[in-house]
Amino acid sequence: METDRAKLDNTIAKYGNDRSLLLSMFQDIQREYRYLPKEAIKYVCEKLNIPVVKGYEMATFYKSLSLVPRGKHTIHVCMGTACHLKGAPGVLEAFERDLKVKRGGTTEDMLFTLESVNCLGACALAPLVRVDEKDFGKVNQTSVKNIIDEYKRGE
Amino acid sequence: MSVSIQRLEEIKKDFLSKQKVFQKTIRVCCGTGCISSGALKVLEKLRTALKTEGLDEKVKVIETGCHGFCERGPIFVFGENDIFYQMVGKRNIDADVSALIETVKSDKIAQNLLYPDPNDKTKKFVATREIPFYSGQQKIVLHLNGYIDPESIEDYIARGGYVALHKALQMKPEEVIDWIDRSGLRGRGGGGFRTGRKWRSCREAHGSPKYIVANGDEGDPGAFMDRSIMEGNPHAILEGMIIGGYAIGSNDGYIYVRDEYPLAVKRLTKAIEDARRLGLLGDNIFGTGFRFDIRIFRGGGAFVCGESTALMQSLEGKIGEPKAKYIHTVERGLWDKPTNLNNVETWACVPLIINNGWEWFANIGTKNSTGTKVFSLVGKVNNTGLIEVPMGLTLREIIFNLGGGIQKGRKFKAVQTGGPSGGCIPAEYLDTPVDFDTLTELGSMMGSGGMIVMDERNCMVDVARYFLNFLVEESCGKCVPCREGVKRMYEIVDRICNGEGREGDIEHLEELGKAVKLGSLCGLGQSAPNPVLSTIRYFREEYEEHIKHKKCRAGVCKPLITIKINEKCNGCMVCARNCPVSCISGEKQKPHVIDQSKCIKCQICYDVCRFDAVTIE
Amino acid sequence: MVKFKIDNKVVEAKEGEYLLDVARRYGFSIPTLCHHEALGSDGRCRVCVVEVKTRWRKRIVTSCLFPVSKDIEEVYTASEDVKLVRRTVLELLLARCPESDVIRYMAAKYGITEPRYKKDTDKGKCILCNMCVRTCENIVGVSAIGIIGKGPEKKISPPFREASDACIGCGACVAVCPTGHIFMEDKDGIRLIWRKRFELAVCPKCGRYHAPVEQLEFISKKTNVPMEELLVCTNCR
Structure with a gap:
């Protein structure tokens, strides 16, 4: 945990010990660990002299933060209006069927976390799926398997 | 030293003089949409090809922001003669890159990369300015989008x-x-x-x-x-x-x-x-x-x-x-x-x-809503993407002229504006000029500019449920009317979609909706009932059908539909192979049957059938 | 000072004063569920709404947060819209907290005896007024509990839903809770609250258990009053 603390200190310093940038600090930590560890929340709050509960409030309010470890790849199925009208609910169900997890869940092998998101702003390509940083446009239920396979093959 | 206007002039001159060595420019859309469609891969191949041909110092390739026509990405536009290439690299990336090089060398136009008229596939447009999606726009806010390198x-x-x-x-x-x-x-x-x-x-x-x-x-x-x-x-x-x-x-x-x-x-x-x-x-x-x-x-x-x-x-x-x-x-x-x-x-x-x-x-727009507005025109419209038009254009002009009408020749049902705070506007108001005040009068609002087109295959009760679900997920939970009221509105609409609607539900929604509008703390809660109230206002009969006759005319609400295979089925087996629950059976070359007890109504069979043999009732 | 009417009665108030305070001063009854003199207003519960008519428009506002200004002409504390909002809020809260006598009593005043919705079974009597959190933060000064999560699943809890280091077991949250939701139990010299066990101090004079040792230590540290003095209960001091 020593090195981790050094990293956390760096993150705090990067944002100039500014309490109002707690969300940014948490986002950086989340990127590092793929979730926001409890110890990290406690440590950062104590360093910044904020009650721990304020950090916990933040971690549970903002959707981009997660208190449980996430899979190596995060699949975001866009549920924006355009995507909804063009079959996104079916696409989400197909992912749930194929990955055997519900939305918000992580596969047992920790490879995928399945999330829905309320619009990624690429509505012309609806239904849209984002895996990590990559977008897949005009996805349908039958192409879901190909997307999953693409990432499974990469292992 | 502080910046001066002379310094800006110098930067401008310097930049323009550097451009003179280029004989041609290609503007490549690198917005999120086109990147999703594979623009960067094509771009990389194009750069390599230009180098091989010794053209890399003669042709300037600009990575621009969004051109708006995301539906047709990746988009490559030739600067001088405005040749508009769309869906570049979608079918055959190497062939398309060669075609781009040909155009660079000899101005030869690649017919297969041109934009075809959605209503007449034989007609093709060469220049950007000829395409109705663009020619109907007035770009002032977006006037540099698609021209400049946003990182320069x-x-x-x-x-x-x-x-x-x-x-x-x-x-x-x-x-x-x-x-x-x-x-x-x-x-x-x-x-x-x-x-x-x-x-x-x-x-x-x-x-x-x-x-x-x-x-x-x-x-x-x-x-x-x-x-x-x-x-x-x-x-x-x-x-x-x-x-x-x-x-x-x-x-x-x-x-x-x-x-x-x-x-x-x-x-x-x-x-x-x-x-x-x-x-x-x-x-x-x-x-x-x-x-x-x-x-x-x-x-x-x-x-x-x-x-x-x-x-x-x-x-x-x-x-x-x-x-x-x-x-x-x-x-x-x-x-x-x-x-x-x-x-x-x-x-x-x-x-x-x-x-x-x-x-x-x-002088642009209307008296009380001046200037232009950028809209994202999406949903069941032929030309989806980003448009900028003067305020006061009618919904019909936007959806049917710029948007090229409804996909697959289906019938227009409604357009949703204003996001979760807005509402659905039906066909009878298509000739309404779009500005801040008219949309509010129609029970919707301008919002930030989302314009989502719906056709007869979209269920308005389901749309209302969609927005309520969105709002339940996104409500911060601070005040009671929004936190508890929207949740209860969702429960009622969800029940209606599941065929468990009751007499009096519509009136209950109207009453609760009014209270949430009046009583919520912030604008989000105060407008949260709009999607429900506007769909009740214009599509009350759809709610009534769901409640009284347990019928979803759009074929969306799963508990109210049955999926069947008709006599057109030639037994090609495609649906059976794709069915995730293996509930379709039958012999090759003979009509298939769906086991209704196992069917999850995912409609994959409907999507994959090429013979119109799957029907939703 | 500005003059305007509340339900046809002429009242006088300072500019910037909250409507709720003015109305109460003149004897008007306006219900509240998240307002407290010591804590101020938060605007969460929405039962204190009234209708305000200004020169330009008539609208529903929360009286606990609405400042008096020259523009106010008339205030209505029981118009149809006011009653609709209050009735709706109380029906929604009754569906959330069917066990709460306080909510049931208030709802009955607006004609609601049974909510039309499926009753929640997991919310206890908590209406999320946030008064406990504000007390803990602003009055006690420890911030041991917070308002966790978002939307309908929001919940009052210590961090990570476990015993909190910050909690001193003072029970101020229990005292301020309008519905009696927060569980606290003193038994055999032990206080249980927010999943934490506190040892209770014994008064050397009367031999009675009176306050958690941790709380007394907290006060001692803050006020520099020695522990020996604080160990004596308030009755014997």
């Missing part, structure tokens, strides 16, 4: 960037506000409040420091105007904010960007660094002694933070719970100081008004 401040300056800032700094702050006020500019983020009036209140408010905020937390589902501006022309936003800072008397600006928009964050960060480098941000801008700087703040994935008071709470490092607005944020906003918040599209309008004069802006 020099490119922006070469096209007249930051001249408006210089001009504004020669004016009195009150005069700048006066121009903005007289232009009639209204907030592009939703409410449509007069921008000039807001600025004046903030300038006159007691307290210092004062803050400038750009709201880039574009959360309305089905909307991506702000993202395209932030990605495609970030300097226009910065320039607008600096002018605003000067007019209002503020030295600190914030841009709050949605967490889901990493590319926008990247480009804005670069833009701010470049502007600082040239002295366009920082101390003593243009030698006037005026100081201004801008910081970027990444949101945390909470829709409610698009609401101004919640956004400011979030900026202060708290959770995004809105506050009552009885004292306006222009008087007491961020850290209880006077704060002027505008949407990014509003900020991008500011340099245009200063450059061209308020009369010019006021």
Whole structure:
């Protein structure tokens, strides 16, 4: 945990010990660990002299933060209006069927976390799926398997 | 040393002289949409091919922001003769790159890359300006989107960037506000409040420091105007904010960007660094002694933070719970100081008004809604993408002329505007001119500019349920009417969709909806019932059908439909192979049957059947 | 000072004063569920709504947060819209907290005896007024509990839903809770609250258990009053 603390200190310093940038600090930590560890929340709050509960409030309010470890790849199925009208609910169900997890869940092998998101702003390509940083446009239920396979093959 | 207007001229000259060595330019759309469609891969191959052909020093390839026609990406446009290539690399990437090289060498036009008329496939358009999707637009906010490299401040300056800032700094702050006020500019983020009036209140408010905020937390589902501006022309936003800072008397600006928009964050960060480098941000801008700087703040994935008071709470490092607005944020906003918040599209309008004069802006659009508006035209329309049109164009002109009508020749049913705060407008109002006031009168609103087209295969009760579900997920939970009331509205509508609707449900929704509108704390809650109330207002008979006859005419609500295979089935087996629950059986070459007890109504069979043999009843 | 009417009665108030305070001063009855003199207003519960008519418009506002201004002409504390909002809020809260006598009593005043919705079974009597959190933060000054999560699943809890280091077991949250939701139990010299066990101090004079040792230590540290003095209960001091 020593090195981790050094990293956390760096993150705090990067944002100039500014309490109002707690969300940014948490986002950086989340990127590092793929979730926001409890110890990290406690440590950062104590360093910044904020009650721990304020950090916990933040971690549970903002959707981009997660208190449980996430899979190596995060699949975001866009549920924006355009995507909804063009079959996104079916696409989400197909992912749930194929990955055997519900939305918000992580596969047992920790490879995928399945999330829905309320619009990624690429509505012309609806239904849209984002895996990590990559977008897949005009996805349908039958192409879901190909997307999953693409990432499974990469292992 | 502070920046000067002469220095801008030099940068412009220098940039333009460097362009002279190029004989041709290709503008490649690198917006999020085209990148998703594979633009970067094609771009890489094109660069390699140009090098191999020895053309790389003769042809300038510009990676631009969004061209708007995302549906047709990747998009490559030739600068000189305006040849518009679409879906480049979609079918055969190598062949398409060769075709691009051919066009570079001999102006030979690749027919297969041209845009075909959606209603007459034999007709093809060569130039961008001929395509109805573009020719019907009036681009002023987006005028540089698709032309400049958003990561090059020099490119922006070469096209007249930051001249408006210089001009504004020669004016009195009150005069700048006066121009903005007289232009009639209204907030592009939703409410449509007069921008000039807001600025004046903030300038006159007691307290210092004062803050400038750009709201880039574009959360309305089905909307991506702000993202395209932030990605495609970030300097226009910065320039607008600096002018605003000067007019209002503020030295600190914030841009709050949605967490889901990493590319926008990247480009804005670069833009701010470049502007600082040239002295366009920082101390003593243009030698006037005026100081201004801008910081970027990444949101945390909470829709409610698009609401101004919640956004400011979030900026202060708290959770995004809105506050009552009885004292306006222009008087007491961020850290209880006077704060002027505008949407990014509003900020991008500011340099245009200063450059061209308020009369010019006021002459565009309608009397009470001046200028243009950027819309994301999406859903069941042929040409989906981003458009900018003068206020006052009718819905019909937008959807049928620019949008090319409804996909697959189906019938138009409704258009949804204003996101979760807006409503659904039916066919009888297609000839309504679009502006802030008319949309509100129709029970919807302008919102940030999402325009989602629906056809007869969309169920309006399901659409209402969709928005309620969205709002339940995104409600911050602070006040009772929104937190508990919207949840209960969802439960009722969900029941109706499941065929368990009861007599009196519609009236109950109307009553509850009214109470939530009146009683909620923030704008999000106060407008949350709109999608339900507007669909009840215009599509009451669909609700009644669901409740009384347990029927969903659009074939969307699963418990109310049955999927069957008719006699057209030739036993090709495609549906059976794709069925996730293996409930389709039958012999090869003979009509198949669906086992209704196992069917999950996923409709994959319907999607994959090429013989119209699967029906939804 | 400005003059305006509340339900046809002329009242006088200072500019900036909250409407709720003015109305109560003049004897008007306006219900509240998240307002407390010591804590101020938060605008969460929405039962204190009234209708305000200004020169320009008529609208529903929360009286606990609405400042008096010259523009106010008339205030209505029981108009149809006011009653609709209050009735709706109380029906929604009754569906959330069917066991709460306080809510049931208030709802009955607006004609609601049974909610039309499926009753929640997991919310206890908590209406999320946030008064406990504000007390803990602003009065006690420890911030041991917070308002966790978002939307309908929001919940009051210590961090990580486990015993909190910050909690001193003072029970101020219990005292301020309008519905009696927060569980606290003193038994055999032990206080149980928010999943944490506190040892109770024994008064050397009367031999009675009176306050958690941790709380007394907290006070001692803050006020520099020695522990020996604080160990004596308030009755015997």
